[in-house]
Amino acid sequence: MSMNSEGRVTRPETLAAADAPATFTGNRALMLEEALIFERDDYARTGVDIAEAPATSSRLGGLERHRAIGLPGLTEPEAVRHYTRLSRQNYAIDLGLFPLGSCTMKHNPRLNEKMARLPGFADIHPLAPVDTVQGALAVIDELAQWLVTLTGMHAVAMSPKAGAHGELCGLLAIRAAHDAAGSDRSMILVPESAHGTNPATAAFCGYKVENIPATADGRVDLDALTARLGPDVAGVMITNPNTCGLFERDMKRISDAVHAAGGYVYCDGANFNAIVGRVRPGDLGIDAMHINLHKTFSTPHGGGGPGSGPVVLSAALAPYAPLPFVAKQPDGSFRLIEEETADQDHPGSFGRMSAFHGQMGMFTRALTYILSHGADGLRQVAGDAVLNANYVLRSLDGLLDAPFGPSGPCMHEALFSDDGLAPGFTTLDIAKGLIDEGFHPMTMYFPLVVHGAMLIEPTETEGKAALDQFVGALRSVAERAKAGDEALKAAPAFAPRRRLDETAAARKPVLVWKDETLPQAAE
């Protein structure tokens, strides 16, 4: 027979997937296992061609390194493959709905990335003469104007590097303000539903922390708070919308009470996405609030950071804002206020809280996002975010316990408890079941005020079809958890890894790779 005249099998032959044999490599087609860079024998290889250094006499003062460092190298094709393979073991917003409550995992527009990489922004040095970076200072100033206007506040400190760093900025301003008034108040009040960074930050800058209980409807107990106020209380930290996904209806009353008692109000603005363009925190009497640009303003989370946490300030706290900051001059040019001129320009400043001006790369992204949406688009962002969360909340009516559901609509996230699951079944099982359904789980076991909390924040960048599919999947998994389906305990079955042994990891921590023998460095 001649070539091409013999048929081949072109239909799948039936073999149950479960019978699929183990592979030689451990790979499963597109799911590729990848060794550590340290497990390869690649200590001599490099992926960067570097011109040979001309022979000069060393001026290292006798500190020349002799011992090998132990850094493996990969050529570019190997490196691209290594990290591409690793990337494919991650879930991401780009792959699907990522409903982590409190984290605001919205779509990250690619225009933001493109703008941040313009050499005029990405390739300028923080200590370059200010005349050569006027465009960068203009970006900071323009973003600052937006943040001040959107929040209805007096000023903004741009240098904090993430939400928690913003909290630190706000509390340092509060301390500096008390200090200036000759008061040494030592206590910060924090609701028990607060994010861990709130009490941690208060302690980090030397404050004592006391918890304030929540009411049955998931809000700060105004009476308990008022009763606790006194001459030792420097301020309160309130999250609004709060970590239960609810608006603090009494916010203005809380602020008034705190002010009357001589304290300041810090607002954790992690949940600003629910109200941007619709409510100005400045109208509620707050003194300081951080804005996570990596939440509300779409800068990417990057697997854990970087973020950016500008802090808007009231007129009372603005004089204490950190250095450095950008000031616009009458001729339209910009100046940097640093230690040098702080004494005349900004004498109350509590000082510097990071090496340079803040997260410029996040400012360009956030400004790009804000300009894309405009005032009308941002208002729609909040509206759609809240609509999506309420749609999820009501679509799960009667199936999952929503402790605050009966009291009315939620804001941008819906909170459920583990009440009603079969004995032995937990929030963790639902989370792992969702992984098999192709979704990232919701935030679990936070806030602490709800047993087995499941906090779902769909964000506004999900369409109805995506929400319907998510709700369907969650209903299916929740029904299994209520029915006591043992198979759910084995979830996830289809992820790159099954459930991991965190106990073993913590009992005998292995935090770095240890070679048996370190290869000698190539000289």
Added chain:
Amino acid sequence: MTTYYTEDHEWIAVEGGTATVGITDYAQAQLGDIVFVELPAPGTNVAKGGEAAVVESVKAASDVFAPVTGTVSEANGALEEDPALVNSAPEGDGWFFKLALADPAELDGLMDAAAYKAFCDSL
């Protein structure tokens, strides 16, 4: 030897002037797999109700309060290597530290085994 219990789920076994302190079976079950115990150094003076040790599982950390006032005479070094002893033998090999009692009268307010069981049942 007499064993007493606290509402913070600690047990104190007293023999002569020395008290051995640990956490109860109920407490270890609540905490889950114990991964680390931070113990006071011998010679440390602890006051009744003050923080004396920390016991950690993967997702929780709890302070262990001194049930009575005294001076630490010995810490259970075995827990450093094998914190799981707190799960497997909370009221035996998983003890935390021994104290020289400062004021035996402080024991009077504590529960005995029966009272503690009733206390746990009521939770």
Added chain:
Amino acid sequence: MRYLPLTDTDRQAMLATIGASSIDDLFIDVPAEARLPGPIAGLPAHASELAVERHMTRLARRNLSAGEAPFFLGCGAYRHHVPASVDHLIQRGEFLTSYTPYQPEIAQGTLQALFEFQTQVARLFGCDVANASMYDGSTACWEAITMARRVTKRGKAILSAGLHPHYVSLAKTMARFTGDLLDTALPTLTPGAPGDDMARLLAGIDADTSCVVVQNPNILGHVADLSELAARCHDKGALLIAVVTEPVALGAIRSPGEMGADIVVGEGQSIGVGLNFGGPYVGLFACNEKHVRQMPGRLCGVTTDADGQRGFVLTLSTREQHIRREKATSNICTNAGLCALAFSIHLTLLGETGLRNLAALNHAGAVAAAERLATLPGVELVNGAFFNEFTLKLPREARPVVRALADMGILGGVSLGRLYPDAADLANGLVVAVTETSTAEDVEALAQALEAEIAA
């Protein structure tokens, strides 16, 4: 709006499911007087990609970027060539648009990369363990000081005069409220060893000292042996904290860990991250194994899954804010994950061989530049030992010289007047960094412009 998938029909259908008549009705918990009736006045409306791009590009053009000019700035931020594949890889959506790896089964990519990063940082710094990153070098430095306080239960930190003045400034901000005592000093242009105050540090360590903080190479580029200092610290029960703001140097000089440092922190920007006008950068944090439970920040560790396969998880989390709250070792949550990844990828591309070659090239370039610039009339090279950055003493105040050079299109270095505005003794100092991105022509352009400007 191109980023909002809901249509009005969707919205109506969803409102019907919810039982609300409008989106505004979902905001009933907001007191009526705080609800804005419509878009905030005075702010522009949404804009197309094209329009936004035009606006941002116009702003970007008002900056003189490093690539457009002979460029010699350092002092805590360095310009190195970053291979194209680094930026490509960190823009993969699975890295860029994922969260902190709280669900390890579907975050093994980020976790393994972090584990590799931790190992690379620990080896580079000569320490047992490293964490998964801090915000930047300056905040990592303060975190190290607080960690030393926890470990030693003492409250006095001695900061070297050669520590970056902004790092010192940050430490002062914090210490004012935490009650830590800081012993600080200004650097001097001591010939041979500018910014080196080893004698002061050695003499200052006492029974109340929690730590000595010393930067190597220091703010004026000087490199020093830390071994004696480490030994003295240990004698007195204090910790030695070493700060590295230019990690490329460690391809050429001995690591602080090798010299006895207990905690080594640093700024990782110079590997993989880029200048970015000061951020985002990546704080590096490493220490000895015995202090691991006092470390700030996230840690990734090895374990196995239910099938016995190796996998990675975040571990020792009881140190962190989400569990320990006010007793946490730090308040950090979001860190610098993606910058850590960029650092790690760049370091993997370099490898031992590449890093050593890169360091050698930097050093050779700096030596050549220093020798050339020292021939200028009235200009003195202050450093004896240095890596890729050195300090010149000009015959006149350096700050106006830097401005004048910028007008000539040359970014000629960092004047000490900018960093230490109140220190008249330092006003003539100019810190010049020379990396592989500066060519011999760039150096010559700087030399000639500097000569002309000094003579002017």
